[in-house]
Amino acid sequence: MKILVPIKRVFDPYAKVTVAADGLSLEALGAKFEINPFDEIAMEAAVQIREATGSVEIIAVSIGGSEGEEQLRKALAMGADSAILVETNDPLDSRVVAAELEALVRELSPDIVLMGKLATDGEGNQTGPRLAARLGWPQATLLSSLSIVGGVAKVRRETDLGEEAVELNLPAVLTTDLRLNEPRYIALPGIIKARSKPLERRARATSIQPHSVTVGYASAPTRPAGQRVNSVSELVAGLNARGAI
Amino acid sequence: MPKILLITFGPSEAAVASGFVAKLGGDVTVLALAATGPSAYNVLDAGFSEIPPSDTISTGVADIARDYDYVAAVSSLAAKDLLARLAGHLDWPLVNDVTAISGTKEFQHPVAAGAAVETVRVAGDGVILTFRPAAFPGSPAGGVGTTEAISLAVSSGSRRTEAAAKSGTRPDLAQAKVIVSGGRPLQTADKFEQIIGGLADALGGAVGATRAAVDSGIASNELQVGQTGKIVAPDLYIAAGISGSTQHLAGIKDSKVIVAINKDPGAPIFEVADFGLVADLFEAVPELTAQIRQRAVAQ
Numbered sequence: 256m257k258i259l260v261p262i263k264r265v266f267d268p269y270a271k272v273t274v275a276a277d278g279l280s281l282e283a284l285g286a287k288f289e290i291n292p293f294d295e296i297a298m299e300a301a302v303q304i305r306e307a308t309g310s311v312e313i314i315a316v317s318i319g320g321s322e323g324e325e326q327l328r329k330a331l332a333m334g335a336d337s338a339i340l341v342e343t344n345d346p347l348d349s350r351v352v353a354a355e356l357e358a359l360v361r362e363l364s365p366d367i368v369l370m371g372k373l374a375t376d377g378e379g380n381q382t383g384p385r386l387a388a389r390l391g392w393p394q395a396t397l398l399s400s401l402s403i404v405g406g407v408a409k410v411r412r413e414t415d416l417g418e419e420a421v422e423l424n425l426p427a428v429l430t431t432d433l434r435l436n437e438p439r440y441i442a443l444p445g446i447i448k449a450r451s452k453p454l455e456r457r458a459r460a461t462s463i464q465p466h467s468v469t470v471g472y473a474s475a476p477t478r479p480a481g482q483r484v485n486s487v488s489e490l491v492a493g494l495n496a497r498g499a500i
Numbered sequence: 501m502p503k504i505l506l507i508t509f510g511p512s513e514a515a516v517a518s519g520f521v522a523k524l525g526g527d528v529t530v531l532a533l534a535a536t537g538p539s540a541y542n543v544l545d546a547g548f549s550e551i552p553p554s555d556t557i558s559t560g561v562a563d564i565a566r567d568y569d570y571v572a573a574v575s576s577l578a579a580k581d582l583l584a585r586l587a588g589h590l591d592w593p594l595v596n597d598v599t600a601i602s603g604t605k606e607f608q609h610p611v612a613a614g615a616a617v618e619t620v621r622v623a624g625d626g627v628i629l630t631f632r633p634a635a636f637p638g639s640p641a642g643g644v645g646t647t648e649a650i651s652l653a654v655s656s657g658s659r660r661t662e663a664a665a666k667s668g669t670r671p672d673l674a675q676a677k678v679i680v681s682g683g684r685p686l687q688t689a690d691k692f693e694q695i696i697g698g699l700a701d702a703l704g705g706a707v708g709a710t711r712a713a714v715d716s717g718i719a720s721n722e723l724q725v726g727q728t729g730k731i732v733a734p735d736l737y738i739a740a741g742i743s744g745s746t747q748h749l750a751g752i753k754d755s756k757v758i759v760a761i762n763k764d765p766g767a768p769i770f771e772v773a774d775f776g777l778v779a780d781l782f783e784a785v786p787e788l789t790a791q792i793r794q795r796a797v798a799q
Binding site: 409 | 580586589608622660664672711771773774779787795
């Protein structure tokens with residue numbers, strides 16, 4: 256079995272993000288870049304499938320600037336067998352990324368594309384299902400558990416009303432939610448081993464253009480400071496005065 | 501006039517969407533996936549008692565949607581799952597969680613866990629949007645439209661083997677006017693239900709929880725409020741024993757009035773709360789419940 260794990264390079268999701276002075280980009284002063292945490296969960300899930308079922312080839316792929324090698328090396332250290340960096344400085348949106356991933360899937364024929372439900376920077380929330388539609392593959396998003404039994408993915412996924420159980424024939428696109436697993440700590444031998452694993456740099460396969468562009472960013476509106484109350488009675492009086500109860 | 505297809509996943513969504521579609525401007529047709537009642541808009545009623553998995557209905561929905569200029573839905577996990585796949589079929593742009601319309605085909609939505617708002621300009625034959633209704637207040641549209649039963653094609657794809665079951669009779673977080681949420685300091689599922697559930701019931705509200713409370717097993721998954729759970733915008737949000745992580749605050753900041761009850765006077769939740777009470781929740785919340793109940797009796 257072959258699993259393709261797309262990896263996005265994002266700001267450390269726990270860093271304080273601010274809007275750059277020109278309003279055209281986000282910055283996180285002093286913050287490191289990391290694998291998008293949902294992609295890291297996908298990487299861990301792929302490794303767990305290999306541990307449970309035996310022979311599984313895991314290919315990590317990232318699309319973007321040359322600095323993405325850092326995150327792909329981490330994916331290799333987590334257990335990917337090889338990595339592909341589709342190296343480009345073109346503007347990217349979900350349409351472009353889905354098209355590039357589609358081209359890779361058609362070339363590499365994985366059984367599963369396992370990826371994050373969203374990236375914590377842009378929060379586009381759409382690349383997985385877009386890819387699945389382009390491929391005509393079944394999809395299951397927001398996974399909280401996953402097992403592969405006889406060529407069928409048995410998953411539980413988060414819905415608005417709680418969890419549901421779903422089965423999918425492979426090949427399929429699966430996206431991860433937070434509860435799927437906790438990515439493992441990478442020990443030093445893994446990091447050293449990752450240095451000698453194959454990482455291929457290649458150019459884009461398509462010339463598809465983005466159909467959404469960022470006009471600018473603004474800081475999120477802040478709520479005005481509220482008031483401290485000293486007792487429950489004072490709280491009830493305050494809520495009453497605001498018409499909240 | 502642009503044509504808008506509003507896809508609904510539950511009976512109340514067409515009504516709460518009125519402010520958004522009025523702002524977007526256009527001729528509205530509702531594609532009701534779940535059985536629904538009469539609406540101010542013309543309705544194509546697919547009438548599923550249980551909406552099938554997205555990958556089995558997305559081509560059928562795409563066949564309807566491609567005649568429209570906009571496809572929109574109230575933001576929810578179900579809507580994002582289906583509309584993202586629809587975006588793939590139609591090769592149209594999709595903006596999720598829209599909070600403002602800032603120009604022709606320019607939309608704002610929160611990014612980076614609510615730290616910033618991005619303005620996106622999209623181009624394409626059509627545009628797909630999910631939106632947060634709290635950002636688009638408006639009174640329900642008047643009149644009654646026509647309802648046409650349609651048979652939406654269902655193709656093979658993923659198979660649901662166990663449906664999510666909504667437990668209890670409290671209102672859904674997404675629709676609730678009042679939400680009472682608790683964090684890990686509630687310690688056990690029983691105390692959580694007794695103290696948080698007790699106040700919620702006194703107020704006729706819904707129960708919410710932090711990720712930490714859910715992860716520690718004292719509250720169930722579907723109650724999780726925050727960037728990785730449900731984004732809520734009730735008239736009144738009461739947070740008890742919640743410190744206020746960035747993730748949690750991102751999910752509640754559109755609430756009209758926020759109340760924080762916490763022992764720690766330095767908890768970040770107090771920075772966003774309209775009313776902050778530094779107190780032990782095990783004493784303050786039951787007292788608040790009692791006072792609310794007394795008021796109800798007095799009225």
